[in-house]
Amino acid sequence: MDALGIVLIIAGIVCAGCWILSLLTKDTSWVDRIWSIVPVAYVWVFAGAALVAGEDAARLIVMAVLVTLWGARLTYNFARKGGYTGMEDYRWAILRGRMRPWQFQIFNLLFIVLYQNALLVLITLPALVALQNPAPLTGWDVVFALLMLALLIGETVADQQQWAFHRAKSRAGGHKEPGFVTTGLFRYSRHPNFFFEQAQWWAFYLLGASAAVAAGAGFWGGAVNASIVGAVLLTVLFIGSTIFTESISAGKYPAYAAYRRSTSMLIPWPPRRAEPATAGAVS
Numbered sequence: 001m002d003a004l005g006i007v008l009i010i011a012g013i014v015c016a017g018c019w020i021l022s023l024l025t026k027d028t029s030w031v032d033r034i035w036s037i038v039p040v041a042y043v044w045v046f047a048g049a050a051l052v053a054g055e056d057a058a059r060l061i062v063m064a065v066l067v068t069l070w071g072a073r074l075t076y077n078f079a080r081k082g083g084y085t086g087m088e089d090y091r092w093a094i095l096r097g098r099m100r101p102w103q104f105q106i107f108n109l110l111f112i113v114l115y116q117n118a119l120l121v122l123i124t125l126p127a128l129v130a131l132q133n134p135a136p137l138t139g140w141d142v143v144f145a146l147l148m149l150a151l152l153i154g155e156t157v158a159d160q161q162q163w164a165f166h167r168a169k170s171r172a173g174g175h176k177e178p179g180f181v182t183t184g185l186f187r188y189s190r191h192p193n194f195f196f197e198q199a200q201w202w203a204f205y206l207l208g209a210s211a212a213v214a215a216g217a218g219f220w221g222g223a224v225n226a227s228i229v230g231a232v233l234l235t236v237l238f239i240g241s242t243i244f245t246e247s248i249s250a251g252k253y254p255a256y257a258a259y260r261r262s263t264s265m266l267i268p269w270p271p272r273r274a275e276p277a278t279a280g281a282v283s
Helices: 003-025 030-034 038-052 058-080 090-098 101-122 125-132 139-171 192-214 228-252 256-262
Strands: none
Touching: 003 030, 003 038, 003 101, 003 125, 030 101, 038 058, 038 101, 038 125, 058 125, 058 139, 058 192, 090 101, 090 228, 101 228, 125 192, 125 228, 139 192, 192 228, 228 256
């Protein structure tokens, strides 16, 4: 069986498991719990296929190591927030309250389970492109790998700043002005961790495209190939999720409207005006 077939079998098993567990536990966060794990497995399946075939697997090994680092960081951050202790994402609970039970179950199956698991396969397909286009590493691979690593570091910093703020907020009894973090990287983006997360998968796509170009593919089919769908759909998902998250924040925190006006939503950018005097501290 080819590598893609193995990945699709794993994805099918994961989908079934997430859906059944969501019904048994009435908890729809099972996809969240495997989000940082299954892409690592998928990319290593592609890398392993190159090694078994005796092809030049250097690029795929680099891609697999980078995704492993991504997965380890995200798993750690999710775990320290209690993600593996049975805590459901608060956004799913809000959506459940806005829908009839049967409507939410359709949403659970089609979007939470099937769509998101399909997306986790799609974002790893640049590794399939690299597998199908074996070629030696180039200088562009080094550039794209370092870019992905830099973006990983950026997300790590952003998550740590957010974690430190919420820890300080908890120590203060659950109230710390303005209620959300606005310093550090959050001075330049309302969601820098979201930006870095999406950008990493664009860098990953570029690594796959680099393989196709190095193997002789042209602009179409090489630099721009079908595996770009994963990065595009991930960006669409994050933008939609961010808008929904912000609608909740705006309803909870009066100062959020001013923060929205002054600060870029995703792409880090100098603030358009001075922050409110009540800006939250990171530590």
